[in-house]
Amino acid sequence: xxxxxxxxxxxxxxxxxxxxxxxxxxxxxxxxxxxxxxxxxxxxxxxxxxxxxxxxxxxxxxxxxxxxxxxxxxxxxxxxxxxxxxxxxxxxxxxxxxxxxxxxxxxxxxxxxxxxxxxxxxxxxxxxxxxxxxxxxxxxxxxxxxxxxxxxxxxxxxxxxxxxxxxxxxxxxxxxxxxxxxxxxxxxxxxxxxxxxxxxxxxxxxxxxxxxxxxxxxxxxxxxxxxxxxxxxxxxxxxxxxxxxxxxxxxxxxxxxxxxxxxxxxxxxxxxxxxxxxxxxxxxxxxxxxxxxxxxxxxxxxxxxxxxxxxxxxxxxxxxxxxxxxxxxxxxxxxxxxxxxxxxxxxxxxxxxxxxxxxxxxxxxxxxxxxxxxxxxxxxxxxxxxxxxxxxxxxxxxxx
Amino acid sequence: xxxxxxxxxxxxxxxxxxxxxxxxxxxxxxxxxxxxxxxxxxxxxxxxxxxxxxxxxxxxxxxxxxxxxxxxxxxxxxxxxxxxxxxxxxxxxxxxxxxxxxxxxxxxxxxxxxxxxxxxxxxxxxxxxxxxxxxxxxxxxxxxxxxxxxxxxxxxxxxxxxxxxxxxxxxxxxxxxxxxxxxxxxxxxxxxxxxxxxxxxxxxxxxxxxxxxxxxxxxxxxxxxxxxxxxxxxxxxxxxxxxxxxxxxxxxxxxxxxxxxxxxxxxxxxxxxxxxxxxxxxxxxxxxxxxxxxxxxxxxxxxxxxxxxxxxxxxxxxxxxxxxxxxxxxxxxxxxxxxxxxxxxxxxxxxxxxxxxxxxxxxxxxxxxxxxxxxxxxxxxxxxxxxxxxxxxxxxxxxxxxxxxxxxxxxxxxxxxxxxxxxxxxxxxxxxxxxxxxxxxxxxxxxxxxxxxxxxxxxxxxxxxxxxxxxxxxxxxxxxxxxxxxxxxxxxxxxxxxxxxxxxxxxxxxxxxxxxxxxxxxxxxx
Ligand SMILES: Cc1cc2nc3c(=O)[nH]c(=O)nc-3n(C[C@H](O)[C@H](O)[C@H](O)COP(=O)(O)OP(=O)(O)OC[C@H]3O[C@@H](n4cnc5c(N)ncnc54)[C@H](O)[C@@H]3O)c2cc1C
Ligand code: HEM
Ligand code: SF4
Numbered sequence: 066x067x068x069x070x071x072x073x074x075x076x077x078x079x080x081x082x083x084x085x086x087x088x089x090x091x092x093x094x095x096x097x098x099x100x101x102x103x104x105x106x107x108x109x110x111x112x113x114x115x116x117x118x119x120x121x122x123x124x125x126x127x128x129x130x131x132x133x134x135x136x137x138x139x140x141x142x143x144x145x146x147x148x149x150x151x152x153x154x155x156x157x158x159x160x161x162x163x164x165x166x167x168x169x170x171x172x173x174x175x176x177x178x179x180x181x182x183x184x185x186x187x188x189x190x191x192x193x194x195x196x197x198x199x200x201x202x203x204x205x206x207x208x209x210x211x212x213x214x215x216x217x218x219x220x221x222x223x224x225x226x227x228x229x230x231x232x233x234x235x236x237x238x239x240x241x242x243x244x245x246x247x248x249x250x251x252x253x254x255x256x257x258x259x260x261x262x263x264x265x266x267x268x269x270x271x272x273x274x275x276x277x278x279x280x281x282x283x284x285x286x287x288x289x290x291x292x293x294x295x296x297x298x299x300x301x302x303x304x305x306x307x308x309x310x311x312x313x314x315x316x317x318x319x320x321x322x323x324x325x326x327x328x329x330x331x332x333x334x335x336x337x338x339x340x341x342x343x344x345x346x347x348x349x350x351x352x353x354x355x356x357x358x359x360x361x362x363x364x365x366x367x368x369x370x371x372x373x374x375x376x377x378x379x380x381x382x383x384x385x386x387x388x389x390x391x392x393x394x395x396x397x398x399x400x401x402x403x404x405x406x407x408x409x410x411x412x413x414x415x416x417x418x419x420x421x422x423x424x425x426x427x428x429x430x431x432x433x434x435x436x437x438x439x440x441x442x443x444x445x446x447x448x449x450x451x452x453x454x455x456x457x458x459x460x461x462x463x464x465x
Numbered sequence: 466x467x468x469x470x471x472x473x474x475x476x477x478x479x480x481x482x483x484x485x486x487x488x489x490x491x492x493x494x495x496x497x498x499x500x501x502x503x504x505x506x507x508x509x510x511x512x513x514x515x516x517x518x519x520x521x522x523x524x525x526x527x528x529x530x531x532x533x534x535x536x537x538x539x540x541x542x543x544x545x546x547x548x549x550x551x552x553x554x555x556x557x558x559x560x561x562x563x564x565x566x567x568x569x570x571x572x573x574x575x576x577x578x579x580x581x582x583x584x585x586x587x588x589x590x591x592x593x594x595x596x597x598x599x600x601x602x603x604x605x606x607x608x609x610x611x612x613x614x615x616x617x618x619x620x621x622x623x624x625x626x627x628x629x630x631x632x633x634x635x636x637x638x639x640x641x642x643x644x645x646x647x648x649x650x651x652x653x654x655x656x657x658x659x660x661x662x663x664x665x666x667x668x669x670x671x672x673x674x675x676x677x678x679x680x681x682x683x684x685x686x687x688x689x690x691x692x693x694x695x696x697x698x699x700x701x702x703x704x705x706x707x708x709x710x711x712x713x714x715x716x717x718x719x720x721x722x723x724x725x726x727x728x729x730x731x732x733x734x735x736x737x738x739x740x741x742x743x744x745x746x747x748x749x750x751x752x753x754x755x756x757x758x759x760x761x762x763x764x765x766x767x768x769x770x771x772x773x774x775x776x777x778x779x780x781x782x783x784x785x786x787x788x789x790x791x792x793x794x795x796x797x798x799x800x801x802x803x804x805x806x807x808x809x810x811x812x813x814x815x816x817x818x819x820x821x822x823x824x825x826x827x828x829x830x831x832x833x834x835x836x837x838x839x840x841x842x843x844x845x846x847x848x849x850x851x852x853x854x855x856x857x858x859x860x861x862x863x864x865x866x867x868x869x870x871x872x873x874x875x876x877x878x879x880x881x882x883x884x885x886x887x888x889x890x891x892x893x894x895x896x897x898x899x900x901x902x903x904x905x906x907x908x909x910x911x912x913x914x915x916x917x918x919x920x921x922x923x924x925x926x927x928x929x930x931x932x933x934x935x936x937x938x939x940x941x942x943x944x945x946x947x948x949x950x951x952x953x954x955x956x957x958x959x960x961x962x963x964x965x966x967x968x969x970x971x972x973x974x975x976x977x978x979x980x981x982x983x984x985x986x987x988x989x990x991x
Contacts, residue, residue: 160483415480
């Protein structure tokens, strides 16, 4: 069986890393379907910064496997300069240079939400970290950011769940899931379009109002663009953050010494989250790239029009890039990882995700008394791309 | 705590600005920051440093770090090493010597009193008043454990006797010495005019403090002599402060000397849009004063300018006078050395125990036809210091060549300008990506059909790709399909300043990423 197939096999979900060594032996390999898989750090970084590499699947040469037939004009699937224009317009309401304080201002909200979620674990000794903490937090934060009214949250939540639950390739009932995802995404778009319309009439201090109303010297977003961007923000930031939190708890609980150090020195959560992004990255593969021209890399020529898959999780554990790559080491100096991608598509929400993960993991470590895993490995979600535990049941002695 | 950002590496991801917005600020991609943030900001700064995708943010390492990143044993573990010039290159070399396991005596000799500090902020966040001039100290990346003789310049070098003579008569013996005395601002040639109150130059922290005071006092007009990077950055600060400013440049455009006329034209437009009174093709013939105070200047076109502050930004002079009798190959362009940073004597022979790094060094670059170059770039000072320090404690078989492709950055008028390679080593230029009108672009330089440099305006993320193209001597003009627009016409003459044109011959390619594995090789035509 070829290595990629082994990795995609659900049985490999708890530990795909043992296959990465074999994968990296050839930095670039062609798969049966003509996809080029790249697995070494340097080559991945080079391609992420290579202007001959497109994120727009419409550039696939005919006959290549198409991921999407409907086209979603959100900037994750567009190239510069269109990508830069839309990302810049979105960034205007999210980060520097125009709104450098937005994420920082969400911090109290994140802590408040986290505190409430952990408070709810009181009075018993067993909980599912995924369902009860990691899962509810990211949507609540996105709602606060976008400006989804609290009374709409249940509806929004349900749709969001539906979209992300059905996300992720490499599974059997793909066509069916794809249909369900599209229907939910459509419904979510409709919901957000309605909300955008309301904000257009009566803007508030939220991101959706900003996206829909802002007009600069070079114009603003159309309503479709604003809605597509909102849907993207929701989806791109959802499952990824859940997995980071769940992978984090799992990694810590497997290492009692580490757990002790984190408890004694809460500042350590900062490098710990970076190391998690390297060691157990929620996004294991970036599968959206297309070669615009022939690209020769590490001795292989990727032909124009060919799809490219970047094995980020393999790259971040490339021994040519990091020492002792399979060790979780919070003291690693200069931790450069591929957890959030790189180049112009570098994760838009990274600062938010980092802060969320830092806060919730720090609080879990601080407040759970004597936590231990009930099942190791835990059950995993089916996706090999957005990889993480489906449940993470822990037992504990109490909540501080 | 202390912070320095390696802006050579920074790609403008802005993660630091998100996580510590009161320490890092950004305009489009131009990053400015507080080099010595208050300790209350510590957690924010740690977050920012951890989040930087290219790990470009360096902080003090409080605990002494063990030498665990050392890969081999140095041949010179003890003895005495002396570093002359205790600034960027000198301090970095000291850190690397310790990292490489040098356990002997280390002496730092510096003309300036006080700890090493960073200069680029002096023409940027210090002049605007965002950061006080005394708050630019460089972080200590590791414990150096050295004897610091600061405040007294070295007066001579005795190569045969292996000693450095200080201006106060002291002598310091060495087994190996590193020369890193950098440059100083080229003064205005007329001493009496240069002495007028209101006439400034900018090289060190004291200069910056004086100029900051002068700008803060709200002068009626600032006159800047010279439209290189320093002059242009100062003009930018003046406009940011709302001060009227006239910039006089001898060449056809600002930045022309470093980047040629095509980019110079873009820079000129940028300056004029920001309200700079830009006079190109013009020189200042005299500075005028009244009662010892500057009142204005006369220009070569016969006009006069009224100004109460003038900044002479006419380039720099290398601090080599103290080496005049050393027997080394020393001149206006610095101290010649080989690619391994070993100084060359006046006979052209390589010395064994004298090394050179930073702005003072003049070294041959294989990628540029082995021409000797002197670079006044932050990134070059750091990279060369690392190579020099490594080589000082290594034997021949383990020496590294200094092959890094030059990278330079500047922030002005809200734009982050970066270059890789040597833009003046070119005959043509093409706008490869982005848009000239929006001032977001990648311009690629070519010389005889191969790529030799690239310049980005707010597009730093693409720079490394072009660096690889330069290293492998890729064909110019780039003819591949790519993202990012860039239908700004085909190649045009680069209009670079005159220089010696070398003969065509073998092409050099550079391979490898880390200093330890970088090698140049010749590719012969045909
Ligand atoms: C205002 C300003 C802005 C800049 N902006 C940028 C920028 O944006 N980007 C960029 O890439 N580069 C920039 N640079 C250039 C960068 O700062 C230099 O390349 C760098 O400082 C060189 O370091 P160095 O250690 O070689 O020399 P220097 O920093 O010049 O240090 C030399 C040291 O040696 C001392 N010295 C001199 N003579 C003697 C002697 N006889 N004995 C003992 N000590 C002596 C000097 O006092 C000085 O402390 C800027 C420089 C300045 C001045
Ligand atoms: C731990 C959590 C997260 C991880 C691991 C993660 C990872 C990534 C990665 C690897 C990419 C690059 C995709 C590519 O190159 O094609 C990306 C892009 C993106 N992410 Fe995230 N992400 C996370 C959280 C978030 C959050 C919270 C948001 C929203 C607030 C978000 C919004 C985006 C967007 C909009 C993009 C597209 C950027 C572009 O194309 O310019 N992400 N993310
Ligand atoms: S790349 Fe530059 S802007 Fe981005 S986080 Fe690092 S230092 Fe800050």
